Amino acid sequence: MIKxxxxxxxxxxxxxxxxxxxxxxxxxxxxxxxxESRIEEGQPADKIGCVRNFxxxxxGVIRERLLTLSDYDYQCSYSILESPMxxxxxxxxxxxxxxTDGNKTFAEWWAEFDCAPEKERDLAQGIGQGVFQVAFDxxxxxxxx
Amino acid sequence: xxxxxxxxxxxxxxxxxxxxxxxxxxxxxxxPAVGESCIENGEPPDQVGCIRNFHLKDGNHVREQLLALSxxxxxxxxxxxxxxxxxxxxxxxxxxxxITDGNRSFWHWESTFDVPKGSEREFAELVGNGVxxxxxxxxxxxLQSNGRDLSRSPASAVASEGVxxxxxxxxxxxxxxxxxxxxxxxxxxxxxQTAIGVNYIDIYIRTGQYRMIEPPAVLGMEAAGVVxxxxxxxxxxxxxxxxxxxxxxxxxTMRTMxxxxxxxxxxxxxxxxxAALLFKGMTAEYLxxxxxxxxxxxxxxxxxxxxxxxLFLCQWGxxxxxxxxxxxxxxxxxKVAVANGCAHPIVTRAYSFAKEVKMHTGGRGxxxxxxxxxxxxxxxxxxxLALRGHWVSYGQASGALETVPDLGSKSGSLSRPVxxxxxxxxxxxxxxxxxxxxxxxxxxLETEVRHRYPLAAAADAHRDLEDRRTTGSIILLS
Numbered sequence: 001m002i003k004x005x006x007x008x009x010x011x012x013x014x015x016x017x018x019x020x021x022x023x024x025x026x027x028x029x030x031x032x033x034x035x036e037s038r039i040e041e042g043q044p045a046d047k048i049g050c051v052r053n054f055x056x057x058x059x060g061v062i063r064e065r066l067l068t069l070s071d072y073d074y075q076c077s078y079s080i081l082e083s084p085m086x087x088x089x090x091x092x093x094x095x096x097x098x099x100t101d102g103n104k105t106f107a108e109w110w111a112e113f114d115c116a117p118e119k120e121r122d123l124a125q126g127i128g129q130g131v132f133q134v135a136f137d138x139x140x141x142x143x144x145x
Numbered sequence: 146x147x148x149x150x151x152x153x154x155x156x157x158x159x160x161x162x163x164x165x166x167x168x169x170x171x172x173x174x175x176x177p178a179v180g181e182s183c184i185e186n187g188e189p190p191d192q193v194g195c196i197r198n199f200h201l202k203d204g205n206h207v208r209e210q211l212l213a214l215s216x217x218x219x220x221x222x223x224x225x226x227x228x229x230x231x232x233x234x235x236x237x238x239x240x241x242x243x244i245t246d247g248n249r250s251f252w253h254w255e256s257t258f259d260v261p262k263g264s265e266r267e268f269a270e271l272v273g274n275g276v277x278x279x280x281x282x283x284x285x286x287x288l289q290s291n292g293r294d295l296s297r298s299p300a301s302a303v304a305s306e307g308v309x310x311x312x313x314x315x316x317x318x319x320x321x322x323x324x325x326x327x328x329x330x331x332x333x334x335x336x337x338q339t340a341i342g343v344n345y346i347d348i349y350i351r352t353g354q355y356r357m358i359e360p361p362a363v364l365g366m367e368a369a370g371v372v373x374x375x376x377x378x379x380x381x382x383x384x385x386x387x388x389x390x391x392x393x394x395x396x397x398t399m400r401t402m403x404x405x406x407x408x409x410x411x412x413x414x415x416x417x418x419x420a421a422l423l424f425k426g427m428t429a430e431y432l433x434x435x436x437x438x439x440x441x442x443x444x445x446x447x448x449x450x451x452x453x454x455x456l457f458l459c460q461w462g463x464x465x466x467x468x469x470x471x472x473x474x475x476x477x478x479x480k481v482a483v484a485n486g487c488a489h490p491i492v493t494r495a496y497s498f499a500k501e502v503k504m505h506t507g508g509r510g511x512x513x514x515x516x517x518x519x520x521x522x523x524x525x526x527x528x529x530l531a532l533r534g535h536w537v538s539y540g541q542a543s544g545a546l547e548t549v550p551d552l553g554s555k556s557g558s559l560s561r562p563v564x565x566x567x568x569x570x571x572x573x574x575x576x577x578x579x580x581x582x583x584x585x586x587x588x589x590l591e592t593e594v595r596h597r598y599p600l601a602a603a604a605d606a607h608r609d610l611e612d613r614r615t616t617g618s619i620i621l622l623s
Binding site: 005006007008009097098099100101102104106108128133136 | 154246247249251281
């Protein structure tokens with residue numbers, strides 16, 4: 001089992017950041033590597049168990065199931081059902097915490113998964129920096145002060 | 146029930162912040178509202194269940210108990226046992242998380258408690274802003290003041306000057322010259338070194354007796370200074386640090402080191418003291434507590450009792466209740482040894498001491514021999530050892546022990562310990578250094594730096610040390 005952890009500080013109140021990221025179908029609006037997204041079977045994007053089906057700008061298609069959504073804890077977790085990445089047992093969590101000192105947001109995003117040993121390094125780097133950090137950097141410019 | 150939550154970003158790596166916060170008794174050093182504080186019953190401040198007993202600067206008195214501590218999750222939980230404030234059922238949690246984007250720390254502090262009806266707002270304000278926000282700012286200031294100004298530009302940091310052994314041999318092989326220091330990689334820090342410790346091992350390495358370098362190479366195992374640039378999760382720029390490293394290279398003005406090998410200096414330890422103390426103090430620490438656990442009533446024989454390690458063995462050995470017999474090479478050194486805890490100094494320049502050791506012990510001999518002499522003193526050491534005694538060979542000023550002595554004649558044990566095998570893990574290093582600093586603060590160890598040389602005059606320091614002209618620690622200043 002590999003664990004990848006990325007965290008950052010976004011210069012905006014947690015409510016404002018959460019409003020952007022709680023939409024399980026909203027990746028194209030803030031994650032620069034996602035081209036389009038839909039929720040399968042026309043379900044609401046905040047129904048636990050719903051599946052988002054999205055296409056990356058590089059062409060890959062990923063299906064992910066919503067496992068947890070907490071408006072109280074500003075937390076969302078999901079698993080990968082299908083992806084071109086070669087990972088199994090992939091579960092990720094995105095969590096926001098208010099920073100009272102300065103009214104900004106501490107954002108954490110972590111994932112645990114299994115993969116072939118020779119791919120561990122590249123996947124850990126690709127997910128931690130190429131996905132999570134890139135998405136955080138984008139959030140900073142979209143909702144940051 | 147009131148719940149108070151405050152959180153902040155601290156511009157320091159998580160290991161650095163946690164090092165302070167995990168110490169349940171550190172708050173008097175960094176929290177502006179906290180006065181005197183102690184841990185009851187002399188328990189360690191990281192023992193779950195320990196109680197801190199402290200005064201607030203406004204006069205209130207509080208006792209708090211540590212409920213949980215996790216070095217894995219960076220969590221500390223505690224409750225109030227008694228307070229002169231009307232707060233009941235107070236349980237607080239401190240948690241740190243790493244901000245991977247920038248090597249900083251997120252600090253979350255929250256609590257729940259009850260107060261008399263009508264005073265909820267007042268207490269929520271006191272705890273949230275007075276205690277928690279005050280604490281955030283106090284810790285920030287503490288981390289800053291621990292360091293020094295970094296006005297000298299780090300851009301020019303890579304150029305350095307140092308003392309290079311140009312070949313194996315006498316002090317004349319040492320040359321002071323310009324050298325290059327590597328830029329810090331991930332995990333490393335760049336240190337501007339102010340004080341450098343000279344240890345006898347430097348001479349073994351210079352002569353080639355210990356093959357730890359291939360000339361030309363920089364000597365030196367120990368130094369202190371200020372961090373100019375940090376890429377380590379444990380250390381921040383501006384920290385005052387020191388190290389005793391297994392890798393030679395300390396005789397320089399600038400040095401890049403792995404952050405894991407550094408100890409952050411408490412305010413009461415100056416750079417000079419650290420350079421004089423760390424290597425030799427940690428050596429005395431493991432020799433007296435771990436290689437052999439010295440107990441009251443033991444007789445210990447300390448060779449070179451007025452030397453760097455020797456003085457610390459005398460001071461600390463006496464404090465542990467041992468009777469210290471020491472060998473020295475002159476009457477003047479005998480006086481120094483006695484002043485530092487040696488009960489019976491033996492003056493000899495020819496490694497002749499067994500008879501006197503026997504005389505001072507009613508014929509029994511020494512329970513523990515701390516031997517930095519080696520080959521030429523081996524026969525005398527065996528003769529001076531008590532039955533079932535422990536001969537600890539930690540140095541070899543006269544050459545290596547060539548054969549295993551006839552320990553069967555005494556049912557003796559022989560150890561050949563090396564400092565670096567006792568401090569290889571960061572946790573072990575911090576524990577050993579912590580014990581040394583505590584012993585210094587408590588007056589068990591005393592360092593009076595008697596010999597200071599400019600870094601460029603390292604060869605003179607080596608000559609004086611080899612010719613037995615020094616007592617105690619020697620440092621080089623850059």
